[in-house]
Amino acid sequence: MTKILSNADLIARHSTTGSRITLKIGSALLIDPETGQLRKAWLKSIARDVVFLRQKGYQVIIVSSGAIGLGRKILNLPPSRKLEDSQAAAAVGQIELATAYRSILGDLDIPMAQVLLTYGDTEERRRYLNARTTINRLLELGVVPVINENDTVATDEVRYGDNDRLAARVASMCEADCLFLLSDIDGLYSANPHKDPAARFIATVETVTPEIEAMAGAPISTGFGTGGMVTKIAAAKIASASGCHMVITNGTVEAPIQAWHDGARGTWFQGSGSPLAAKKKWIGASLDIAGSLIIDAGAVKALHSGKSLLPAGIVRIEGQFERGDILQVIAIDGTLIGQGLTAYGSHEAIKLIGHRSHEIEQILGYTGRNEMIHRNDLVTP
Numbered sequence: 614m615t616k617i618l619s620n621a622d623l624i625a626r627h628s629t630t631g632s633r634i635t636l637k638i639g640s641a642l643l644i645d646p647e648t649g650q651l652r653k654a655w656l657k658s659i660a661r662d663v664v665f666l667r668q669k670g671y672q673v674i675i676v677s678s679g680a681i682g683l684g685r686k687i688l689n690l691p692p693s694r695k696l697e698d699s700q701a702a703a704a705v706g707q708i709e710l711a712t713a714y715r716s717i718l719g720d721l722d723i724p725m726a727q728v729l730l731t732y733g734d735t736e737e738r739r740r741y742l743n744a745r746t747t748i749n750r751l752l753e754l755g756v757v758p759v760i761n762e763n764d765t766v767a768t769d770e771v772r773y774g775d776n777d778r779l780a781a782r783v784a785s786m787c788e789a790d791c792l793f794l795l796s797d798i799d800g801l802y803s804a805n806p807h808k809d810p811a812a813r814f815i816a817t818v819e820t821v822t823p824e825i826e827a828m829a830g831a832p833i834s835t836g837f838g839t840g841g842m843v844t845k846i847a848a849a850k851i852a853s854a855s856g857c858h859m860v861i862t863n864g865t866v867e868a869p870i871q872a873w874h875d876g877a878r879g880t881w882f883q884g885s886g887s888p889l890a891a892k893k894k895w896i897g898a899s900l901d902i903a904g905s906l907i908i909d910a911g912a913v914k915a916l917h918s919g920k921s922l923l924p925a926g927i928v929r930i931e932g933q934f935e936r937g938d939i940l941q942v943i944a945i946d947g948t949l950i951g952q953g954l955t956a957y958g959s960h961e962a963i964k965l966i967g968h969r970s971h972e973i974e975q976i977l978g979y980t981g982r983n984e985m986i987h988r989n990d991l992v993t994p
């Protein structure tokens with residue numbers, strides 16, 4: 614399928630309450646190469662883009678680079694690839710970065726939160742779920758999370774190092790509909806156009822094939838950009854697999870999202886299916902089953918009509934499991950009803966068997982989810 618809708622249609626088509634967009638902003642755009650200072654006027658135009666998207670019904674997540682570049686300038690550190698220098702620079706520069714976002718978004722009455730993630734926070738199930746819950750809550754509260762890699766504690770072997778892939782993981786974790794990578798270039802070309810004047814612009818990528826991967830090269834070194842197209846294509850693979858579309862577009866202009874919406878070009882990477890469909894595919898295909906919930910006839914009926922599984926319908930649990938593990942849901946006669954992600958670990962689940970949702974807080978001592986397995990986390994064959 615090629616992109617037949619206009620950019621404006623695409624924005625309009627996905628925006629229902631709760632739809633999400635992730636914006637990735639690279640260091641090369643944020644920092645003036647001449648002065649090494651933050652480009653505040655441009656960042657103000659990004660804040661206007663955020664307002665624009667929120668008015669269209671989107672929740673917005675920003676993934677922003679820039680901490681290392683800003684910190685280097687403040688500390689007067691010479692350019693070097695030494696990890697400890699980058700980590701020290703990030704510790705200093707992140708304060709500058711977050712302060713700028715707070716002040717610029719704050720001027721438009723948009724609350725922001727700083728979220729620093731490590732590779733492990735996005736890859737280890739427990740930490741992934743914690744990070745996801747926090748970001749979801751921030752979005753529900755109307756806050757714009759401004760996310761960066763926690764470079765200060767990341768070790769060389771287990772870090773993203775580039776925010777393109779981090780942004781794609783965040784987009785996938787938060788089930789975003791679309792990820793925008795704002796770059797110093799308007800999209801993917803058949804080769805690096807800074808080196809090859811015959812390079813062709815690629816408007817749409819349906820699937821990231823080896824041929825597409827071969828087009829991607831490193832950046833021409835301008836001092837701040839890190840990954841070039843290689844990490845952007847890797848990001849496209851992550852986003853697409855979780856049903857998230859991705860756009861690479863030129864971020865050097867003011868309010869680049871509105872510019873794209875009004876027709877500025879970009880490369881459109883088609884996500885496969887919706888984020889929810891991708892999650893359900895993953896749940897349904899998982900063989901890593903941690904335990905089972907045995908449910909009564911009323912719950913079987915509810916699940917068959919597309920409802921969530923409530924603790925009241927559970928008669929027994931089997932296995933030791935944690936929140937976020939995949940469980941099988943089985944009827945009393947042994948029929949497999951489906952599988953899904955549990956909202957409670959076995960220690961809590963055992964206490965909730967047969968209880969009504971309004972009793973959960975009193976039993977556990979805290980307000981938890983009403984459902985044992987939410988319908989969006991449940992696959993029934």
Ligand SMILES: Nc1ncnc2c1ncn2[C@@H]1O[C@H](COP(=O)(O)OP(=O)(O)O)[C@@H](O)[C@H]1O
Pocket residue numbers: 639640641642795796797798800801802803804805806807828829830831832833837838839840841842843
């Ligand atoms: N096939 C390609 N198409 C477009 N740009 C490419 C390609 N291969 C390499 N590049 C380089 O990637 C750069 C963008 O990446 P980068 O500088 O890392 O940006 P950012 O700071 O936005 O992450 C382009 O300016 C270009 O030099």
Ligand SMILES: N[C@@H](CCC(=O)OP(=O)(O)O)C(=O)O
Pocket residue numbers: 638639640641677678679680681682703761762764774775776777837838839840841
């Ligand atoms: N976490 C690093 C960002 C590294 C990075 O991806 O930079 P970029 O290629 O400019 O998006 C920082 O804040 O400096």
